[in-house]
Amino acid sequence: MMRKYKYKLLIYFILLIGVIITSTPMIYLISTSLRPNGSLYEYPPKLIPNKVTLENYRYIIFKVDFYRSFLNSFIVALCSTLLAAFISSSLAFCLARFDFPGKRLLFATIMATMIIPGMTLIIPQFELAVTFKLINKLGGLIPVYVAWVLPFSTFMIKGFIEGIPTDFDEAIYIDGGNAFTVYRTIILPLASPSIAAVSIFNFLMAWEEYPWALTVINDLEKRTLPITISGFFGQHNFTQWGYVFAMSVISLLPVIITFLFFQQYFVSGLSSGAIK
Amino acid sequence: MSHDYQILPRRKKKQIKKINFQLIFLLIPGLIVFGLFTIYPIVKLFVMSFFDWQIGFEQKSIFVGLKNYINVFNDPIFRKAISNTLIYALVTVPSQIIIGLLVAVLIHSIKRFKITFRVLYYLPVITSWVIVALVFKYIFNNEGFLNYVITDLLHLTTNYIPWLDQPSTGMFVAQLLGIWKGIGWNMVIFLAALQGVPLELYEAASIDGGGKFKQFFYITLPSIKNTILFAVVMLSIGAFNVFTSIQLMTGGHPAHQTEVALTWMYYKAFEARDFGYAAALSYIIAMIITMITLSQFKYFRKFK
Amino acid sequence: MCKKSFSIRVLLLSLIFISLFASFGISANEQVTINFWHHYNAQSPENEKLINLIIPAFEKQYPHIKVKAIPHEWDQLHKKILVSTSSNQLPDVARADIAWLPEFQKLNILVPLNKEMGDFSAVAHRLLDGPMATAKVKGDYYGLALNTNTKILFYNKDLFSRAGVKVPKTMDEFFSAARKLSKKSGRQIWGYAEPALAGWNICPFIWSNGGDITDPEYKVASGFLNSEKNIEIIQKLADLYRDGAMTGFNKGAIPLTDGYALGRYGMIIEGPWKFAELENSYPQFKPATAPMPAGKGGSAQVLGGEDIVMFKTAKKEAAWEFMKFMTSEYAQIEMAKVGQIPVNKVAIDSSIIKNNKNMLPFLEAIQTAKPRPPVSTWPEIDKELTYAVTLSILGEKSVKESLDEAAKKIDILLAQQ
Numbered sequence A: 001m002m003r004k005y006k007y008k009l010l011i012y013f014i015l016l017i018g019v020i021i022t023s024t025p026m027i028y029l030i031s032t033s034l035r036p037n038g039s040l041y042e043y044p045p046k047l048i049p050n051k052v053t054l055e056n057y058r059y060i061i062f063k064v065d066f067y068r069s070f071l072n073s074f075i076v077a078l079c080s081t082l083l084a085a086f087i088s089s090s091l092a093f094c095l096a097r098f099d100f101p102g103k104r105l106l107f108a109t110i111m112a113t114m115i116i117p118g119m120t121l122i123i124p125q126f127e128l129a130v131t132f133k134l135i136n137k138l139g140g141l142i143p144v145y146v147a148w149v150l151p152f153s154t155f156m157i158k159g160f161i162e163g164i165p166t167d168f169d170e171a172i173y174i175d176g177g178n179a180f181t182v183y184r185t186i187i188l189p190l191a192s193p194s195i196a197a198v199s200i201f202n203f204l205m206a207w208e209e210y211p212w213a214l215t216v217i218n219d220l221e222k223r224t225l226p227i228t229i230s231g232f233f234g235q236h237n238f239t240q241w242g243y244v245f246a247m248s249v250i251s252l253l254p255v256i257i258t259f260l261f262f263q264q265y266f267v268s269g270l271s272s273g274a275i276k
Numbered sequence B: 001m002s003h004d005y006q007i008l009p010r011r012k013k014k015q016i017k018k019i020n021f022q023l024i025f026l027l028i029p030g031l032i033v034f035g036l037f038t039i040y041p042i043v044k045l046f047v048m049s050f051f052d053w054q055i056g057f058e059q060k061s062i063f064v065g066l067k068n069y070i071n072v073f074n075d076p077i078f079r080k081a082i083s084n085t086l087i088y089a090l091v092t093v094p095s096q097i098i099i100g101l102l103v104a105v106l107i108h109s110i111k112r113f114k115i116t117f118r119v120l121y122y123l124p125v126i127t128s129w130v131i132v133a134l135v136f137k138y139i140f141n142n143e144g145f146l147n148y149v150i151t152d153l154l155h156l157t158t159n160y161i162p163w164l165d166q167p168s169t170g171m172f173v174a175q176l177l178g179i180w181k182g183i184g185w186n187m188v189i190f191l192a193a194l195q196g197v198p199l200e201l202y203e204a205a206s207i208d209g210g211g212k213f214k215q216f217f218y219i220t221l222p223s224i225k226n227t228i229l230f231a232v233v234m235l236s237i238g239a240f241n242v243f244t245s246i247q248l249m250t251g252g253h254p255a256h257q258t259e260v261a262l263t264w265m266y267y268k269a270f271e272a273r274d275f276g277y278a279a280a281l282s283y284i285i286a287m288i289i290t291m292i293t294l295s296q297f298k299y300f301r302k303f304k
Numbered sequence C: 001m002c003k004k005s006f007s008i009r010v011l012l013l014s015l016i017f018i019s020l021f022a023s024f025g026i027s028a029n030e031q032v033t034i035n036f037w038h039h040y041n042a043q044s045p046e047n048e049k050l051i052n053l054i055i056p057a058f059e060k061q062y063p064h065i066k067v068k069a070i071p072h073e074w075d076q077l078h079k080k081i082l083v084s085t086s087s088n089q090l091p092d093v094a095r096a097d098i099a100w101l102p103e104f105q106k107l108n109i110l111v112p113l114n115k116e117m118g119d120f121s122a123v124a125h126r127l128l129d130g131p132m133a134t135a136k137v138k139g140d141y142y143g144l145a146l147n148t149n150t151k152i153l154f155y156n157k158d159l160f161s162r163a164g165v166k167v168p169k170t171m172d173e174f175f176s177a178a179r180k181l182s183k184k185s186g187r188q189i190w191g192y193a194e195p196a197l198a199g200w201n202i203c204p205f206i207w208s209n210g211g212d213i214t215d216p217e218y219k220v221a222s223g224f225l226n227s228e229k230n231i232e233i234i235q236k237l238a239d240l241y242r243d244g245a246m247t248g249f250n251k252g253a254i255p256l257t258d259g260y261a262l263g264r265y266g267m268i269i270e271g272p273w274k275f276a277e278l279e280n281s282y283p284q285f286k287p288a289t290a291p292m293p294a295g296k297g298g299s300a301q302v303l304g305g306e307d308i309v310m311f312k313t314a315k316k317e318a319a320w321e322f323m324k325f326m327t328s329e330y331a332q333i334e335m336a337k338v339g340q341i342p343v344n345k346v347a348i349d350s351s352i353i354k355n356n357k358n359m360l361p362f363l364e365a366i367q368t369a370k371p372r373p374p375v376s377t378w379p380e381i382d383k384e385l386t387y388a389v390t391l392s393i394l395g396e397k398s399v400k401e402s403l404d405e406a407a408k409k410i411d412i413l414l415a416q417q
Helices: A002-033 A037-041 A055-063 A066-097 A103-115 A118-131 A142-162 A167-174 A179-190 A192-208 A211-216 A225-230 A241-275 B002-018 B020-048 B067-073 B076-109 B114-126 B129-140 B145-153 B167-195 B199-208 B212-223 B225-240 B244-249 B261-271 B275-303 C002-027 C045-061 C074-087 C098-107 C120-125 C129-133 C157-163 C171-181 C199-208 C228-242 C256-261 C273-281 C316-326 C329-336 C345-349 C360-366 C378-394 C399-416
Strands: C032-038 C065-071 C093-097 C143-149 C152-155 C190-193 C265-270 C288-290 C304-310
Touching: A002 A241, A002 B076, A002 B114, A002 B129, A002 B167, A055 A066, A055 A241, A066 A103, A066 A142, A066 A179, A066 A192, A066 A225, A066 A241, A066 B020, A103 A142, A103 B020, A103 B275, A118 A142, A118 A211, A118 B020, A118 B261, A118 B275, A118 C074, A142 A192, A142 B020, A167 A179, A179 A192, A179 B020, A192 A225, A192 A241, A192 B129, A211 A225, A225 A241, A225 B129, A241 B114, A241 B129, B020 B275, B067 B275, B076 B114, B076 B167, B076 B225, B076 B261, B114 B167, B129 B145, B129 B167, B129 B244, B167 B225, B167 B244, B199 B212, B212 B225, B225 B275, B244 B261, B261 B275, B261 C074, C032 C074, C032 C316, C045 C065, C045 C273, C045 C316, C045 C329, C065 C316, C074 C093, C074 C098, C093 C098, C093 C316, C098 C304, C098 C378, C129 C143, C143 C316, C143 C360, C152 C157, C152 C360, C157 C171, C157 C265, C171 C190, C171 C228, C171 C265, C190 C256, C199 C228, C199 C378, C228 C378, C228 C399, C256 C265, C256 C273, C265 C273, C304 C316, C329 C345, C378 C399
Parallel strands: C032 C065, C032 C093, C190 C265
Antiparallel strands: C093 C304, C143 C304, C152 C265, C152 C288
8 A cells, every 4th residue: 555655656756857847948938037138148047036027028018019919919810710710610511411522532632731731832822922912911821821720620620520410410401401500500519629629729820820920921010929029039149038038928828828728628629639 | 330321321312402502602611712722832832843933023934844853852951951850750759759658647547636737748839839949049058057057057068068059969959849849749649548448458457467567568558559640640740840940949050950841941932032942842841741641651550 | 509609709700800901991091101121120229219219300300201110130131122022012111231232233123213313413422432332233323321331359358358368460369369268168258259150251351361252353253262261261260160269150159249248258340339239238348349350461351331222112202202311411420329330421520420439440440341242143142151161160061172162153153143
């Protein structure tokens, strides 16, 4: 009995050590953001600062148009997520429930494009953005983000819809409903766990996307968070880490809060694809 | 079984007759986005890879045949970038799976604080690449926290290690970041898989007198084989997607020695504006990752 | 319940679209807005001056014009301009490095000011001839000189006196001083730090050693870039790096300003903006300067500076007013206070400049500074040069081998112009 108790304690101990190692970078991030900007190259470097100050936060909130980037990222991520949720769920609904010519080919193509890194298509997508005059517009980010997440979202939601019994659909059709009714009253609500799960990932992806936004957006007031944060690295080798990390902390907050609220969705969304 | 068999054709018949135009309406948004922003770019990319491509309205693109592909294969930096990417995959994929599985098994075996640990280990997954790349850059810079710890506190070396300055250590930091950020994802999918392993199997094994390790190798691992395959495939694809961490930490420096496939593609496209070369390179990257994925499926099928 | 959440989503979506369109609507007003792209560092004193003083003063004088200033990093700006050329999204006005002008001219994106602006010669007459010459490509003027600069040696007095080293006057003294200043164990000290290995950084060494990148006509690099003299000086830098006496260009290195002020870098070779930067973040630190050490070829420095250019797609009248304002006495003197050497004739003779101790050594050095090759393919040549020099200094390849290879590639690039 004693041995078993010790054994359990050891497991907790190992897990705790692991947590400490994995969270060190985040602790360092937060502590640096709370340090006066000048003492960043102080010696010895400290994990916990001697003097805690909010001067970095004050600077980025009041002196830089940081909230603008925050808003931009939020709008882009939300629009992309909602669009992707509607488009991929309706596509998944068709693939899961109906037969139509070219269906197998369409599904095979969607599967195949899941493999290809979205970034390899960035050049023709850039040319498309030029043609549709989407350069330097927030609206230019959304279709590409939706396109990048569409294959995976469709695949995941289709798998989930196939698990929903068709009896409900039957009932609607017998009552004189059509495909829209089924989609709206059966599929959307019943598939919502998987839609929510992929949406969380899609939101994260759009929230943190870097290369496409860097390529397309020029204006300061249209920059998204990752561009604003990484853009703090100036010429003449002059970086103000305190500001960079203060912005980082603020931009992480909504993500972490969302995660804490919906963490069971994260898990179910991930595992439904993995276990099959 | 026979019940299922009866329902399926009846449903199909009905729907095909009734719902054609509605189906089209449901399909169209997806088809437009997928066709315009994914399929068309794939085709366009293929065309571009045979041209000295110019973007713009007054520019003329010249057909150059296979020249872009020849240039790519003759380029020492391409070879460096691909080998860096492959090494990145070979290092990060197994490490993430092993550590993730270990953490999952440990969390699975405890009763209290399960969710707390799950949340804490998952946090790195949801932090953005830009931010963690900058944090790692700060920790690993020559004056950073890590050098202070290993030289001045632990006295492991007398000199600071220039982590980000040397190609090998620069890639190492990127790999470490990849592993650190990926453990949580693996932990969660393995945790779900472990919950799916029937308890009877373990009970049977403990009656037979197998130890914990034996149980793990003879019962747990075979039961979660499919999840491991899934993880291997997804992580390999992910390894070829690595971009932001390298771009922000080393930027390919020094002398393109820490370039990976996508950073080199991006450089060629938007720094050197050699769009034809970059298009050919994109195709080659896509081919390599497709081949790797297919061979992984084949390999695992053999074990089934 | 389910229906409710569905309609809430729809509502949200429409709200977002409405707000999106609304924000697009607000940005379109009757004023003329011109976009000004520059590479003053977003957090620098220069940028603060531009945003808080100069642009407001301009907008007060020309109420119908609004200036939107957009900072980019130096190499990011170059990249953005080229990519925007492809997408027809160029700004109206940009502050362009003088080394970029030939390339932009060849891309046919700049306005030849002497042909299109009636009062051009009057405006050009207000500016110094030397800097104005950098805006002249193939007989036409494609910009106005905005500021000029060059680099000199900054050294850390404390480190020098502690190591008992004299300020170097010759290249040999420079190399030996860098070694003596260095401390290799513990908290390392490097004698010399260079933030990059591009032409801007390497040319002074090559020229000071009597070498060159190309022939005087800018036709060929083979036989010049890979000459004995160049191999010798690059090898010296490589040895310096190997001995742990040089750093800065690597990604993990301490940023130049911090390293210099904190006594980790003994010497840096930098421009006049460094004073304002140091003043800003290390007010107690006292920088000291000296002329660039002389080698076999004398004390040669690279001529830097920026021109303000107008793109063909610009709103020309408003853009021209802004360009004139930026080169006016008022704007030039204000920018000089944060380290931008003026090119306006009145401004440079003003007492503010004459009494500025920090500026004087630069004014001296500019007399002999040399421009980088004014060819349209220079940015690409610069990339090849950087690649070759980096390989040599890291010791990945022999200096001769990498310079030979670079010379061949640069020959092709020179033939393309």
